[in-house]
Amino acid sequence: MKLxxxxxxxxxxxxxxAALHEIGINGMTISDVRGQGTQKGVRTxxxxxEYQTDFIMKNKIETAVSDDRYxxxxxxxxxxxRTGEVGDGKIFVTDVVDAVRIRTGERGDSVL
Incomplete structure (x- = not known):
């Protein structure tokens, strides 16, 4: 599994x-976040x-997927x-050792 x-x-x-739902990935957690990357803020x-905003509003989506689907x-x-502009975002891929469904005790890919 990958996170x-x-x-x-x-x-x-x-x-x-919508793109994730279209390929069958429905479970996800979404957070409103602020951050700074290569953009280093924006002037508005x-x-x-006129003022400088050092941290830019972004959305963070976390979803676990099977190794064959990530x-x-x-x-x-x-x-x-993708817009083609600076600030489109990033995707970080992390190995997931295990996952457990609390309600049933199921483990592994069946939890997804």
């Missing part, structure tokens, strides 16, 4: 989750005053989230 940690622009959340104008999930996310 995909996906950081994307907030305006791409619905298209990314609010009521005529490449398909990565492609789906990239296709749905």
């Amino acid at each position: 995909l940690t996906i950081i994307i622009r907030p305006e791409k959340l619905s298209s990314v989750t 104008i609010y009521r005529g005053v 490449e398909q999930a990565i492609e789906a996310v990239m296709d749905a989230a």
Whole structure:
């Protein structure tokens, strides 16, 4: 199993989750996060005053997928989230040693 940690622009959340649903990945956790990458913040104008925002709002999606499906999930996310501009996001892939469904005690891929 793999854990995909996906950081994307907030305006791409619905298209990314739809792309994951389309390939059969339904279980996910979504969080509103703020961060800084190569963009290092943005300058914005609010009521005529320019100011620097150091941390940019993003969405984080975490989902566990089987080893044979994670490449398909990565492609789906990239296709749905890409704008071609700096700040499109990142996908981090982590090995998952085990997963346990608390209600039944099931373990492994059957939990997904």
